[in-house]
Amino acid sequence: MGKALIIGAGGVASVVVHKCVQVPDVFEEICIASRTKSKCDALKEKLDGGKTKIQTAQVDADNVDELVELINSFKPDIVINVALPYQDLTIMDACLATGVHYLDTANYEPLDTAKFEYKWQWAYREKFEEAGLTAILGCGFDPGVTGVFSAYAQKHYFDEIHQIDIVDANAGDHGYPFATNFNPEINIREITANGRYWENGEFIETPPLSEKRVYDLPEIGPKDVYLLYHEELESLAQNIKGIKKIRFWMTFSEKYLTHLKVLENVGMTSIEPINFEGQEIVPLQFLKAVLPDPASLGPRTKGKTNIGCIFQGVKDGEEKTYYVYNVSDHQECYREVGSQAISYTTGVPAMIGAMLLLQGEWKKPGVYNVEEFNPDPFMDALNEYGLPWQEDFNPELID
Numbered sequence: 001m002g003k004a005l006i007i008g009a010g011g012v013a014s015v016v017v018h019k020c021v022q023v024p025d026v027f028e029e030i031c032i033a034s035r036t037k038s039k040c041d042a043l044k045e046k047l048d049g050g051k052t053k054i055q056t057a058q059v060d061a062d063n064v065d066e067l068v069e070l071i072n073s074f075k076p077d078i079v080i081n082v083a084l085p086y087q088d089l090t091i092m093d094a095c096l097a098t099g100v101h102y103l104d105t106a107n108y109e110p111l112d113t114a115k116f117e118y119k120w121q122w123a124y125r126e127k128f129e130e131a132g133l134t135a136i137l138g139c140g141f142d143p144g145v146t147g148v149f150s151a152y153a154q155k156h157y158f159d160e161i162h163q164i165d166i167v168d169a170n171a172g173d174h175g176y177p178f179a180t181n182f183n184p185e186i187n188i189r190e191i192t193a194n195g196r197y198w199e200n201g202e203f204i205e206t207p208p209l210s211e212k213r214v215y216d217l218p219e220i221g222p223k224d225v226y227l228l229y230h231e232e233l234e235s236l237a238q239n240i241k242g243i244k245k246i247r248f249w250m251t252f253s254e255k256y257l258t259h260l261k262v263l264e265n266v267g268m269t270s271i272e273p274i275n276f277e278g279q280e281i282v283p284l285q286f287l288k289a290v291l292p293d294p295a296s297l298g299p300r301t302k303g304k305t306n307i308g309c310i311f312q313g314v315k316d317g318e319e320k321t322y323y324v325y326n327v328s329d330h331q332e333c334y335r336e337v338g339s340q341a342i343s344y345t346t347g348v349p350a351m352i353g354a355m356l357l358l359q360g361e362w363k364k365p366g367v368y369n370v371e372e373f374n375p376d377p378f379m380d381a382l383n384e385y386g387l388p389w390q391e392d393f394n395p396e397l398i399d
């Protein structure tokens, strides 16, 4: 059916590649391109020989000309961007220049400020529309499946959703005193930023990690959850009709937070460049270099993740609540694709979004967040491709 150019060769990209080759009728040919070509070659070596033809390439995705040249030579139908959020705009520019559809899993961030906003990518709406091209933004788990869950709840269970609480729990243990489950730089930038939630038409800021609750998660048990800002809050606030309040909660262990506090207090999480022995370095990037590579956590991580959305609203004049979630097991993910559940839960939805676009189900010219598409085929595909979901019509609520 089609050809996909996958940019990036890290934890998430590895899962995307594993999953694409499981659907060779859709992904007939893929090209894995990244800054470090040896990582692309290693993936090809592991997965070559099936029905999907695999090639690799070196590319600097910060450079539009290089991207255009690669796209013109491989001629993909879609670019799946699983590099870093800093590359979103250059890859979107290259897609526009070459007439190719686009999908990513994280919103654009400028390198020098930790800002999580869709404004830069939403500014491409008209350009994609005029070019007849589809750009799907934030098609991982959160953002991604959380938006699909919201669209599904809206379509099937509510006349109006008034409140959404997104709960992202990781009860996995990798045995290290401190490590991040995905790119440490992106992860720490997100956690050390102020918290923010949406209420009655505006965002309310909270100091980092200042709002804590205990939530009893299915198959995981009671966990401390902390309020964070997460990018899907911005798009859901616009796309879910009647919404009054949206919050995002993530679990952290005390051990993790103590390490983070110390690193923050000594300046290691700063993104301000400093001069070190005549060389300019960014403390957070240096920290990334000394922390365990997230890709190496796969074999060591045991336990489960549970990510889902709790909805409150009305249906036929009656108040209603609904909780939909996925539980993934780190070791099962590792057995299937050689990665832990954090990369797995991001890579599978990226493959599904690309598949639905290639099949025409999620093709509409413009730039869209996932909740703006029909959720039903995506929900079916989640069950089929490794992220089955469960429902609770009487969930515990978060005060």
Ligand code: NDP
Residues within 6 Å of the ligand: 007, 008, 009, 010, 011, 012, 013, 033, 034, 035, 036, 039, 059, 060, 061, 062, 082, 083, 084, 085, 087, 105, 106, 138, 139, 140, 141, 142, 143, 144, 182, 183, 186, 294, 295, 342, 345, 346
């Ligand atoms: P990794 O750091 O493991 O991988 C990033 C990859 O991008 C690496 O292969 C890296 O190359 C490559 N890369 C970085 N800069 C460039 C560049 N200029 N040109 C070409 N390639 C480049 O990150 P993850 O796989 O953990 O995350 C990938 C994306 O997924 C991120 O955007 C992250 O924010 C997002 N994500 C989304 C989630 C969701 O649920 N929506 C959850 C988790 C992650 P090199 O190997 O040379 O460093």
